Amino acid sequence: MSDARWEAVIGIEIHAQLLTRTKMFCGCALSFGDDPNVHTCPVCLAHPGALPVTNREAVRLAIVAGHALGCEIAERSVFSRKNYFYPDLPKAYQISQYDEPVCLGGTFRYLTEDGERTVGITRAHLEEDAAKLIHTGGDGRRAGAESSVVDFNRGGTPLLEIVTEPDLRSGAEAAAFLKQLRQTLVQLGVTDGNMEQGSMRADANISVRPAGREAFGTKTELKNMNSFTFLERGITAEIARQIAVLEDGGTITQETLHYEPTPGEITSLRSKEEAHDYRYFPEPDLVPVVPDRAWVEEIRASLPELPIDRRERWMRDLGLTFEDAEVLSETAELAGYFEAVAAVAPPKSAANWVRGELRAQLRERGEEPWESEVTPAALGEIIAMAEAREISMPNAKAVLAEVVATGAAPREVVEAKGLGAISDETELIAIVDRLLAENAAQAQQLRDGRDKVVGFFVGQAMRATQGRADPARVGELVRERALGG
Amino acid sequence: MAGLTDLTAEQAIAALRAREISSVDLTEAHLARAEADDWHAFLAVDRDGALARAREIDAMPERPPLAGVPIGIKDALSTRDLVTTSGSKILEGFRPVYTATCVDRLERAGAVVIGKTNMDEFAMGSSTENSAYGPTLNPWDRTRVPGGSSGGSAACVAARQVPWSLGSDTGGSIRQPAALCGIVGVKPTYGAISRYGLIAFASSLDQVGPFARTVRDASLLLGHMVGRDPMDATSLDWPDPIAVPDAERLDGVRVGVVEELMGEGVDPGVRDAVEAALRTVEDLGGTLVPVHLPHSRYALSTYYLIAPAEASANLARFDGIRYGHRTDHAENLLETYENTRAEGFGPEVKRRIMLGTFALSSGYYDAYYGQAQRVRTLISRDFEEVFSQVDVVASPTSPTVAFPLGARTADPLAMYLSDICTIPVSLAGLPSASIPCGVSDGMPVGLQLAGPALSENRLLATAHALETALAFDTRPPGLA
Numbered sequence: 001m002s003d004a005r006w007e008a009v010i011g012i013e014i015h016a017q018l019l020t021r022t023k024m025f026c027g028c029a030l031s032f033g034d035d036p037n038v039h040t041c042p043v044c045l046a047h048p049g050a051l052p053v054t055n056r057e058a059v060r061l062a063i064v065a066g067h068a069l070g071c072e073i074a075e076r077s078v079f080s081r082k083n084y085f086y087p088d089l090p091k092a093y094q095i096s097q098y099d100e101p102v103c104l105g106g107t108f109r110y111l112t113e114d115g116e117r118t119v120g121i122t123r124a125h126l127e128e129d130a131a132k133l134i135h136t137g138g139d140g141r142r143a144g145a146e147s148s149v150v151d152f153n154r155g156g157t158p159l160l161e162i163v164t165e166p167d168l169r170s171g172a173e174a175a176a177f178l179k180q181l182r183q184t185l186v187q188l189g190v191t192d193g194n195m196e197q198g199s200m201r202a203d204a205n206i207s208v209r210p211a212g213r214e215a216f217g218t219k220t221e222l223k224n225m226n227s228f229t230f231l232e233r234g235i236t237a238e239i240a241r242q243i244a245v246l247e248d249g250g251t252i253t254q255e256t257l258h259y260e261p262t263p264g265e266i267t268s269l270r271s272k273e274e275a276h277d278y279r280y281f282p283e284p285d286l287v288p289v290v291p292d293r294a295w296v297e298e299i300r301a302s303l304p305e306l307p308i309d310r311r312e313r314w315m316r317d318l319g320l321t322f323e324d325a326e327v328l329s330e331t332a333e334l335a336g337y338f339e340a341v342a343a344v345a346p347p348k349s350a351a352n353w354v355r356g357e358l359r360a361q362l363r364e365r366g367e368e369p370w371e372s373e374v375t376p377a378a379l380g381e382i383i384a385m386a387e388a389r390e391i392s393m394p395n396a397k398a399v400l401a402e403v404v405a406t407g408a409a410p411r412e413v414v415e416a417k418g419l420g421a422i423s424d425e426t427e428l429i430a431i432v433d434r435l436l437a438e439n440a441a442q443a444q445q446l447r448d449g450r451d452k453v454v455g456f457f458v459g460q461a462m463r464a465t466q467g468r469a470d471p472a473r474v475g476e477l478v479r480e481r482a483l484g485g
Numbered sequence: 486m487a488g489l490t491d492l493t494a495e496q497a498i499a500a501l502r503a504r505e506i507s508s509v510d511l512t513e514a515h516l517a518r519a520e521a522d523d524w525h526a527f528l529a530v531d532r533d534g535a536l537a538r539a540r541e542i543d544a545m546p547e548r549p550p551l552a553g554v555p556i557g558i559k560d561a562l563s564t565r566d567l568v569t570t571s572g573s574k575i576l577e578g579f580r581p582v583y584t585a586t587c588v589d590r591l592e593r594a595g596a597v598v599i600g601k602t603n604m605d606e607f608a609m610g611s612s613t614e615n616s617a618y619g620p621t622l623n624p625w626d627r628t629r630v631p632g633g634s635s636g637g638s639a640a641c642v643a644a645r646q647v648p649w650s651l652g653s654d655t656g657g658s659i660r661q662p663a664a665l666c667g668i669v670g671v672k673p674t675y676g677a678i679s680r681y682g683l684i685a686f687a688s689s690l691d692q693v694g695p696f697a698r699t700v701r702d703a704s705l706l707l708g709h710m711v712g713r714d715p716m717d718a719t720s721l722d723w724p725d726p727i728a729v730p731d732a733e734r735l736d737g738v739r740v741g742v743v744e745e746l747m748g749e750g751v752d753p754g755v756r757d758a759v760e761a762a763l764r765t766v767e768d769l770g771g772t773l774v775p776v777h778l779p780h781s782r783y784a785l786s787t788y789y790l791i792a793p794a795e796a797s798a799n800l801a802r803f804d805g806i807r808y809g810h811r812t813d814h815a816e817n818l819l820e821t822y823e824n825t826r827a828e829g830f831g832p833e834v835k836r837r838i839m840l841g842t843f844a845l846s847s848g849y850y851d852a853y854y855g856q857a858q859r860v861r862t863l864i865s866r867d868f869e870e871v872f873s874q875v876d877v878v879a880s881p882t883s884p885t886v887a888f889p890l891g892a893r894t895a896d897p898l899a900m901y902l903s904d905i906c907t908i909p910v911s912l913a914g915l916p917s918a919s920i921p922c923g924v925s926d927g928m929p930v931g932l933q934l935a936g937p938a939l940s941e942n943r944l945l946a947t948a949h950a951l952e953t954a955l956a957f958d959t960r961p962p963g964l965a
Contacts, residue, residue, distance in 0.1 A: 042583050046802040048576065049563040049585060049682040053718045081798050083845075085822055092801030150806075279845035281854060284688035284795055285680075286718050 010168035016191040017199040023156035024128040025052030036151035044156035046090035058158035071106030079283040088130040101125035110180040120165030131155030171235035187332040218252040234259035318347035344380030373407030489514035494648040501552040508539035508553025519646040526641035530600035549595030557650035560601040563682035572604040574617040575829025585682020602637030608686040611903035625961040629887040632662030639666040649697040657907025660919035664882035664931020675914030676721035679714030685799040687792035700949040730949035735771030741875035754925025762922035784909040790857035797841030882919040882931030
C-alpha cells in the first residue's frame with residue numbers, strides 16, 4: 001500500500017551463517033539436523049577455563065562478502081563481548097564486533113526492471129550464533145511452553161551481520177534487494193542462504209515520515225521474516241500500521257516487533273525502556289583481526305564475476321531481456337550452464353531453450369540442467385539444427401527428450417529415428433496437394449477466406465510426416481496451393 | 486641425607502634418574518605430608534591418581550624430563566576428572582572434562598599431580614581467606630595468612646608438601662604469596678604460558694607461573710610450559726628456551742630501584758631487608774640506578790577497574806544451567822540465575838562483579854573502563870622508558886610481611902594495598918619474580934624483580950645470582 005503523503009524509510013540487518021566447516025571460535029563441526037548437543041566442546045559449552053580462537057576461514061568469507069559489498073576491509077578489527085544472560089548463550093556474552101568491524105562503508109548494487117539501484121552498506125561484522133532453544137508443550141513458542149531445552153549444536157556458528165543504510169523505501173524494494181544480496185552471497189560461497197532453516201535471517205528497521213521531510217520518524221525493528229514474501233508483507237504491514245497511527249494523531253513507540261506470518265500479525269516483543277545495556281568491551285581472549293593486505297588483495301583478485309555484473313553483461317552484450325537474465329543467473333551453476341550453451345548457439349535462443357524447454361523437461365525428472373545428461377554442447381547442437389531447419393521444432397523437442405533420457409548424441413538421435421526435416425520441397429508439395437484433395441470441405445473454407453483452417457492442414461501435414469515437416473513452410477505451401485498464390 | 490621432602494625438584498630428578506629413589510617413594514613421602522596438611526594448603530589430594538602415575542613413570546625404560554616429581558596445582562586450573570572449584574562454592578564438586586594446557590604439558594613431561602591447592606575464590610584476594618573452603622595458614626606462623634590468591638600453592642611448597650607447584654597471577658597472586666611464604670614465585674610475560682584451562686579472573690592480566698624453593702627449579706618448570714598453544718589466541722611463540730640459570734655474578738647488570746615503591750606505605754622492616762639485598766647487587770658487580778614509574782600511583786585504581794570489568798563477564802557463565810551449583814529455590818529462569826549466583830559466590834566476588842558491571846555500564850564506560858585502559862598504556866610506557874636505562878627493576882614484592890588472619894578481611898581497601906608493588910608490572914604484562922631476601926618480624930620478605938617482555942632468561946639469571954649470594958633458608962622455623 002503506497003500513500004503519496006508518506007514516505008517509508010527502511011534499513012535491513014542481515015544475519016548470514018557462514019559456510020565454514022567448523023564453528024566461529026572452536027573446532028566443532030557445523031551441521032543441521034543432527035542429534036542435539038553432539039557438536040559441542042568445552043569452548044562452545046563455555047566450560048570454565050575454555051578460550052575462543054578465531055576461525056580464519058570465517059574471516060576469509062567475511063572479506064569475500066566485504067569485497068562483493070564494495071566495503072573497505074578494515075586493517076584491524078576487534079571482537080567485543082556483548083553481555084546478557086540467556087540460556088542459549090552459555091558464556092552469557094556473545095562474541096561479536098562492535099566499534100571496529102571487519103567490513104566498513106560499502107554499496108550494494110541490485111537490478112530492478114527500472115535499472116540499477118544501490119543500497120548503502122553501513123558495515124558487516126563477524127559474530128557467533130546463539131544455541132537453539134526448543135520449547136516443548138504448547139505451540140512451540142516460549143509463552144505457554146511446558147519446558148525449554150537447549151541444543152548447543154548451533155551455538156557458536158559463524159555469522160556475518162550486514163547492516164544497510166536506511167536507503168530502502170518499500171517492502172517490495174527491500175525484498176528485491178535482499179533476494180539479490182542473498183543470491184550474491186550464495187554464489188560466492190559465503191552462505192547457503194537457507195532462510196527457512198534460518199541460515200539467513202533479516203530484520204528490518206522501519207519508520208515513516210511525511211513525504212518531502214528530511215528528518216526520520218521513530219523507528220521500529222521488525223523481526224522473524226524468514227522468506228522474501230514475509231519480508232515484503234511484514235514491512236508493508238508495518239508501514240501501513242505506522243501511517244494509520246500517525247494519521248490518527250498518535251505517535252510511534254520505539255520497539256522491537258515480531259511478525260507472525262500466518263495471520264500476518266505484528267506483536268510487540270519489547271520496547272526501548274526494556275532494552276538491554278550490553279556493556280560491550282573488547283574481548284580480551286582474542287587478538288585483533290589484522291588481515292595481511294596481500295591476502296586481502298588475493299581474495300579480491302580471485303572473486304568470480306558478481307551476479308549483477310553478469311546480468312548486466314548478458315543484457316548488454318548478449319541482448320537478453322531483464323527477465324531472461326534474472327532467471328538464468330539464479331544460481332552460479334545455471335549461469336555457467338547457460339553461458340556454455342550460449343557459446344555454441346545464438347544467445348537469445350540459448351536463453352529460451354534453457355529457461356523453457358530444457359527446464360520443463362528436466363523438472364519432471366527432478367534434475368537440474370548442469371546435473372543432467374544434456375551437455376551444453378548437445379543442447380547447442382539441437383538449437384543449431386532447429387535454427388538451420390534441419391529438424392522441425394517439434395522434433396527438436398523430441399530429440400531433446402531422447403538426450404535427456406539417454407544422453408545420446410543429438411545428431412545420432414535424428415538419424416536413428418529419421419527425424420530429419422523433409423528438405424525436398426516437391427515431397428512436401430505432394431503431401432499438401434493430397435491433403436487439399438482429401439479434405440475438400442476444409443479446402444473450400446480456406447478459399448472462402450477462413451485463414452484459420454491453415455492450422456488444420458498444418459496439423460495433418462505434421463502427422464503425415466511424423467513431424468519432419470517445417471510447420472511454417474507447410475502453412476505457406478497450403479496457402480499457395482489452395483489459393484493459387 | 487635430607488628427607489625426600491627436603492629435596493629440591495632438581496635434586497629429586499637427579500636421584501630419580503640415577504635410580505637412587507623411585508617416583509612412588511617420592512610421591513608417597515609428599516602425599517603423606519599433603520594429607521596431614523596442617524596448613525590447609527590443599528583442597529583435594531589425589532592419592533590414587535598420583536601413585537598410579539608415579540608407578541607408570543617408574544616403569545618407563547627412560548625417565549621423562551621431570552622424572553616423576555610431584556607437583557601441586559592451583560585449583561583455578563582445570564584438571565580432567567579431578568574436582569576443580571577455583572575456591573568457589575559455585576563449582577563445588579565440579580569435575581572438568583579436560584585438562585589445562587600447562588598442566589597437560591607438565592604431565593607429559595613427567596610431573597605427578599598430587600592435588601589441587603587452596604586459593605581465594607576465583608583468584609580474588611591477597612590472603613586466601615576468600616576461599617569458600619576456609620583459609621590456608623602460613624607455614625612460618627599459623628596465625629598469619631600465606632598471601633593470595635595462590636596461597637595454597639605457596640604454602641604447600643614452603644611446607645615441603647611438594648617441591649614445586651603452579652599458581653596464577655593476575656595482580657600479584659604468585660609473587661605476593663611467594664614473598665609471604667619465603668619461597669620463589671615467577672609470573673612470566675603475559676602470553677608466555679597458555680591460559681587454556683585457567684579459570685578466568687581477568688583475561689588480559691591472568692598468567693600461570695611456578696612456585697619453587699629455588700630459582701633453578703622455577704626456571705625448569707617454566708621451561709616446560711612456555712610457548713604457543715593453538716587453543717589460546719593470546720599465547721606467544723617462545724623465542725629462546727628457558728635456561729636453568731647458573732650465573733653467580735651480576736657484572737654489567739643495571740638494576741633500577743623503583744623510588745615510588747620504596748617509600749611511604751612500605752614497612753620499615755621490609756624496606757631494610759630489600760635495601761640489604763640491593764647492596765648485594767653491588768657486591769656482585771651490578772649497578773643500582775634510581776628509576777621512576779610516575780604513573781604507578783594510578784595502578785591500583787586502574788587495576789580495580791579493568792580486572793573487575795573483565796571478571797564481571799568471565800564469571801557470568803556460572804549460571805546454574807550447565808554445571809556447578811544450582812539453586813533449589815527458583816520458580817523461573819531469572820530466579821535460577823539470581824539465587825544460584827547469590828548462593829554460589831562469596832562477598833568479594835560479588836563486590837568485584839558489581840564494580841565491573843558498573844564500570845562497563847552505558848554512560849560510565851569512557852570515564853571508568855576506557856580511562857583505565859588509557860592509564861594502563863601510560864604505565865606500560867613508564868616501563869619502556871625505564872628499560873631503556875636498566876635491565877631489571879627491583880622493589881619489595883609486598884609492602885608488608887604476612888599479616889595476621891582476619892586483619893584485613895573487614896577492610897577491602899587495606900587488602901587491595903597488599904598488591905601495590907606487583908600490580909604495575911601486571912598491567913604492563915611484564916615478567917617478574919619474587920625471591921626471598923630476608924626476614925622482618927620473624928617473617929620472610931620478598932624482593933620483586935621485573936624485566937622487559939620476553940626477558941625471562943636474564944631476569945631468572947639475575948634472580949639466581951642474588952638468591953645464591955643471599956643464601957636465604959626457605960625452611961620455616963619449627964617445620965617438622
